[in-house]
Amino acid sequence: MASQKEVIKLTGKIVKVLPSAQFEVVLENGHTIIAHVSGRMRKNFIRLVAGDAVEVELTPYDLDKGRISYRYN
Numbered sequence: 001m002a003s004q005k006e007v008i009k010l011t012g013k014i015v016k017v018l019p020s021a022q023f024e025v026v027l028e029n030g031h032t033i034i035a036h037v038s039g040r041m042r043k044n045f046i047r048l049v050a051g052d053a054v055e056v057e058l059t060p061y062d063l064d065k066g067r068i069s070y071r072y073n
Contacts, residue, residue: 008058011072014050023048023068025056033058035066046071 016024018034021042025035035056037048048054048071055070 006059008060008063009069010056010058010066012054012056014048014052014054017048017050023054025054025066025068027056031063033064033066035068038067038069041068041071 010027010029012025012027012033014023015026015032018024020036022034022036024032026032033056035054037046038057041048048068053072054068055072056066057069058066
């Protein structure tokens with residue numbers, strides 16, 4: 001992905017679990033995106049289910065896809 005300076009961090013809620021470890025996430029501004037799990041979360045076996053609040057990283061180049069970097073309690 002892009003360097004840390006170019007990343008846009010937003011919070012959202014997982015709406016649907018899709019195949020291949022992808023998720024449909026509704027952001028706080030109302031947009032719906034497709035997001036995948038970051039490597040650190042996959043390495044530490046962080047499980048995600050529909051309804052979880054998450055932090056998503058987007059690049060300014062493609063605002064329809066993102067990477068889930070954090071799950072809130």
